[in-house]
Amino acid sequence: MNNQQLTIHKSMPVSVVIPIYNGENDLPELIECLEQQTYPQELVEYLLVDNNSSDRTAEILTNAAKKAQEKGINLKHLTEATIQSSYAARNLGIRQANYNILAFTDADCRPQSNWLRELVKPFQDSQTGIVVGEIIALTGNSLLEQYADKKELMSQKFLLEHSFCAYGQTANIAIRKQAFRDVGLFRPHLTTGGDADICWRIQRESDWQLKSAPEAIISHRHRSNFKTFRSQFHRYGCSNEYLHELHGVALMRELTTKEIFYRLSRWIIKEIPKNSLKLVLGKASAIDLINTPIDLIGFHARTQGQKSSKLPEKAKQIERL
Template sequence: MNHQPVDATTPASFLPMVSVVVPIYNGETDLPELINCLLSQTYPKDRVEYLLVDNNSSDRTLTILKTSAENCPIAIHPLSETQIQSSYAARNTGIRAATGEIIVFTDADCRPQPQWLDALIKPFVNKEVVIIAGEILALPGTTLLEQHADRQETLSQKHTLNHSFRPYGQTANLAIRRIALEKVGLFRPYLTTGGDADICWRILGENIGRLEFAPNAIVQHRHRTTLQELQSQWRRYGRSNRYLHELHSVDLMRDMTPKEYGYRLGRWLLKELPRDIKKAIAGQATLVDLLNTPIGLFTARARSGGQRDAKLPENAKIIERL
């Protein structure tokens, strides 16, 4: 039998040093669960460090980070970013302290599954790959709004990976080669939203390498539960549109006219709602089905408002360097 010699680049032996960066603002309620998820990662513990960056929290975040780091079987490094109030500035603080050749990003309210890092790092065995986006799934939700967002797969990377300008991955589940950051710079520290698209597009625009999707590298994230939270989320998406338009000349989203809103609402009341009520009586539709259109119009309106009212601050154009 002819045995092939084991290539040093085969996935089984491909274990680069990884630095996981997590920005945290008032995350004391999320931290115990997050740290449990990090503890259960199957990626070798001696090949990964966790840089948890407190961004001026007013709760016990920093204290919890320091205590967790003391008696922990994984390498947790508590850091602080106190100069700039921005998750991107906090991520930059983490990147600067990182020793890994792969920098991975997630958020405090995310719940990475045990195989997350294994699946996220594997595609880097190909030298041409410089960015990998993992998938973001919803944590089981009970409220109407959570179920609606779950149905729409609001958080899924499939939306951002299909962006008409260039694909990008959201920082809730993203990995970037350090050399790419050395070439194009870090996040824009004064940007408040849209920084994930911006950094991916800058890297892809330099033709350093390509982006890949790792569907089995899964983090779970909680959907918004109140209309106020939902409105805030979609207004932020709108602001992001405006900022990326100014930074990268991407197309703005077209606003729906009041007439179009009226038409969609009328069609829902007169056509969709009676149809769905009949289905619900027959056990073939739920409240989420019945209210799908008005919730969709509510989020579209919030996004339009965010895009219309946003103005890119001058200092948001600054790119920090490694």
């Protein structure tokens, strides 16, 4: 570490907030990733918030906190059992945080070793209030995981180009604590869309700027079966509706029956023969053969989520720091 890096680190201690619900299968690998961070551990506190889990999460976190302390790592086990929402859990972490830079990720994420080091760099600019890292796919064997990887479904670069206003997912983002003081915390009763909501409120209601940190990388596991895939896109549709009600964002357009029939016909008549030949020649993969129907399944689930959801009145509430 050179002198410049040392100066940067000394000036920016970080609180890492991670909401956890039934995370017993994910916690061992997550904690290992946190222990391997190259950012000076004496400048980091890890606030892992159990959101009323029904599995062994609490037990694992209690033991992990003790072992981390023996290693000189500041890892704390917190509990949010009043409101079942990852945003309420994050709010508890924010309130308990001792530092002014707050980094967020999730239990099913795997931060690369230089994640924190890269994520805090843009905060050298005193006008930076939000920093968005990048999310890539964990290696998966199922066709859906390969599809999501090829489509870069979790990549933050698309969100940074959002037509309404740039934002980042809470799976990999950092926010200055003063920004929360200025505009309020996450909406605690919101169940999806809270990442866009907080980023938009900060940028539209204050002078804080959003920056990206593409080298601050987190790996995330994609959905491996159609049930969880549809659930993911259904939640995206709910988020569309909630953000429409909160911020006036345009809703996603529905595909007509004619458009769906056209895309399926084109897939059968043109895409399958073309991509089958490419597959034989080694110039395509199995994903290219089924790309269109998977697209339509995701689009339909998102549409259904958008049509069937309505923002609960409680979800409009904003807590203050």
